[in-house]
Amino acid sequence: MPGLELFSDKERKEVNDVLDSGVLMRYGFDAMRNGHWKALALEKALAERMGVDYAQVVSSGTAALTIALASAGIGAGDEVIMPTFTFVASFESILAVGAVPILVNVDDTLTLDPKAVEYAITKKTKAVMPVHMCGSMADLRALKSICQDHGLLLLEDACQAIGGTFEGKPLGSYGDLGCFSFDYVKTVTCGEGGAIITNNEKYYTNADHYSDHGHDHIGKDRGAEGHPFLGYNFRISELNAAVGLAQIRRLDEFLAIQKSNYLILRRTLESIPQITFRRVPQGGEESYAFLSFFLPNAKMAKEVHTALGEEGVDGCFYWYDNKWHYYREWEHLIHKKSLGRLPKEVYEQLPDYSKSDFSKSDQWIGRNISCLIKLGWTESEVQARAQKIAKIIGRFLK
Numbered sequence: 001m002p003g004l005e006l007f008s009d010k011e012r013k014e015v016n017d018v019l020d021s022g023v024l025m026r027y028g029f030d031a032m033r034n035g036h037w038k039a040l041a042l043e044k045a046l047a048e049r050m051g052v053d054y055a056q057v058v059s060s061g062t063a064a065l066t067i068a069l070a071s072a073g074i075g076a077g078d079e080v081i082m083p084t085f086t087f088v089a090s091f092e093s094i095l096a097v098g099a100v101p102i103l104v105n106v107d108d109t110l111t112l113d114p115k116a117v118e119y120a121i122t123k124k125t126k127a128v129m130p131v132h133m134c135g136s137m138a139d140l141r142a143l144k145s146i147c148q149d150h151g152l153l154l155l156e157d158a159c160q161a162i163g164g165t166f167e168g169k170p171l172g173s174y175g176d177l178g179c180f181s182f183d184y185v186k187t188v189t190c191g192e193g194g195a196i197i198t199n200n201e202k203y204y205t206n207a208d209h210y211s212d213h214g215h216d217h218i219g220k221d222r223g224a225e226g227h228p229f230l231g232y233n234f235r236i237s238e239l240n241a242a243v244g245l246a247q248i249r250r251l252d253e254f255l256a257i258q259k260s261n262y263l264i265l266r267r268t269l270e271s272i273p274q275i276t277f278r279r280v281p282q283g284g285e286e287s288y289a290f291l292s293f294f295l296p297n298a299k300m301a302k303e304v305h306t307a308l309g310e311e312g313v314d315g316c317f318y319w320y321d322n323k324w325h326y327y328r329e330w331e332h333l334i335h336k337k338s339l340g341r342l343p344k345e346v347y348e349q350l351p352d353y354s355k356s357d358f359s360k361s362d363q364w365i366g367r368n369i370s371c372l373i374k375l376g377w378t379e380s381e382v383q384a385r386a387q388k389i390a391k392i393i394g395r396f397l398k
Contacts, residue, residue: 003182003186003187003188003189003247003254004189005374005375006253006375008246010246010249011242011246014038014243015239017034017036017242018038018242021033021036023238024238024239025237026038026039026235026237026241027215027217027235028222036238038242039241042057042244042248043056043195045249046180046195046197046248049170050173050197051173052178052197053198053201053204054198054199054200055197056196056207056208056211057182057193057194057195057236057241058194058195058207059193059194059240060183060192060193060234061089061179061180061194062089062093062181063194063211063234064179065089065090065129065159065179065194066092066093067210067211068179069097069155071177071202071206071210072127072153072155072176072177074094074099074127074153075097075098076098076343076345077124077343077345077349078098079102079122080100080101081104081120081127081128082094082101082102082104082112082129082131083103083104083106083112083133084105084326084358084361084365085110085325085326085327085361085365086131086133086157087160087325088325088333089159090129091103091330098345098346099126099346100345100346100349100350101333102120102125103327103353103356104116104119104120105358105360105361106360106361106365107139107279107360108294109279109280109281110278111131111139112130112131112138112139112143113360114138114143118146121146121150124349125152126152126153128147128152128154130143130154130156130157130175132158132159132171133160134161134278134370135161135287135289135290136278136280136284137171137281137284140154140166141166141283144174144175147175153175153176153177155176156172156177156179157179158171159179159186159194160289161286161289162180162186162188162251162287163251163252163255163287164284164285164287165284165285167283168283172197176198177196177197177198178196178197180195182195182247187254187258187287187289188244188248188251188254189244189247190236190241190243191240191243192236192240193240209231210231211233211234211235212233213227213231214227214228214229255287261288261374262288264382264383265371265373265382267386268383268389268390269386272390272393272397276293277293278368289372289373290317291373294367295368295369295393296367296397298320298362298366301318301320301368302320302321303396304392304393304396305318307392307395308392313385313388313392315371316371317370317371318368319365319370320362320368327356327358327361330353334354335354336350
């Protein structure tokens with residue numbers, strides 16, 4: 001996820017504005033700023049690009065998920081349904097507010113299986129968190145219908161899928177709340193950063209306050225601001241926001257390059273009949289951040305992945321054995337390992353995932369390889385890469 005590949009004078013200009021003013025904090029110091037408010041400008045640009053009323057930029061994608069849950073009132077003992085395939089931040093954010101992550105299977109979209117979601121709903125369920133992994137989305141229409149039927153919050157974790165759309169709406173804007181990550185290896189980067197988007201004024205106001213120690217941000221005297229409820233420090237700095245401001249303005253540029261490179265790889269691999277590709281739900285367009293495909297069986301997928309690495313094809317991932325992105329290696333969650341005591345609700349309600357049957361997820365993730373799409377490749381480099389990948393795969397299909 002390659003925003004870092006194309007840093008330019010546009011990013012340097014925004015950062016230098018901050019350094020010239022000397023104000024690195026997003027709040028206060030009005031007289032020193034020379035009119036520069038990078039976090040506010042990034043929020044405005046992001047809201048406009050995503051077609052929503054409100055955006056709040058924060059310190060990370062993990063912070064964004066945590067704040068989004070808190071802003072909607074999710075707390076101790078509430079259950080949040082999430083997929084078995086995601087980054088650990090998804091369940092970390094749920095645990096951070098005292099809620100309980102309920103893992104369910106993914107399907108051929110590599111995201112939440114709506115049937116599994118419906119089956120997992122209990123009286124304690126408060127939210128469904130689809131994670132749009134590797135640039136493509138869950139079946140959002142089905143999930144939204146389920147949430148409406150059961151009175152649940154639909155929170156989109158779009159941290160890996162900025163720029164994708166579903167039914168003409170940017171990913172992150174389809175549900176009640178959407179979250180993005182702007183860390184160093186995302187399509188748009190701040191170095192470190194994240195954002196929450198929503199059309200719900202209450203959720204936005206809560207997010208604004210919660211991310212800054214509960215400050216209500218009324219008036220111009222920070223020391224005199226009210227604290228309507230408890231909050232924490234999830235602020236983004238002006239330096240980080242400055243990088244993101246330049247990058248969000250370049251999002252369409254990045255997406256166009258990603259799509260072009262993605263299509264070269266895909267067209268080559270489509271010539272191999274034994275390969276199938278992840279399903280993009282009808283009405284959706286992925287961000288083209290990864291090319292994800294399935295081989296006939298897990299043994300072959302693992303062998304192909306090993307061969308790709310040995311022959312210098314970088315940026316290809318076999319998530320089934322990945323320690324950060326698939327439930328099989330989440331030992332700290334499975335065994336409830338924490339520095340301090342977990343909340344009683346979490347300890348008592350968290351399922352025993354060491355005994356869970358996620359074989360339906362395994363059949364998809366075990367056969368999948370996801371190849372990162374870089375922006376810096378020349379067309380000839382992409383063509384050569386595509387041919388090399390196809391040749392390596394072909395050896396295992398004979």
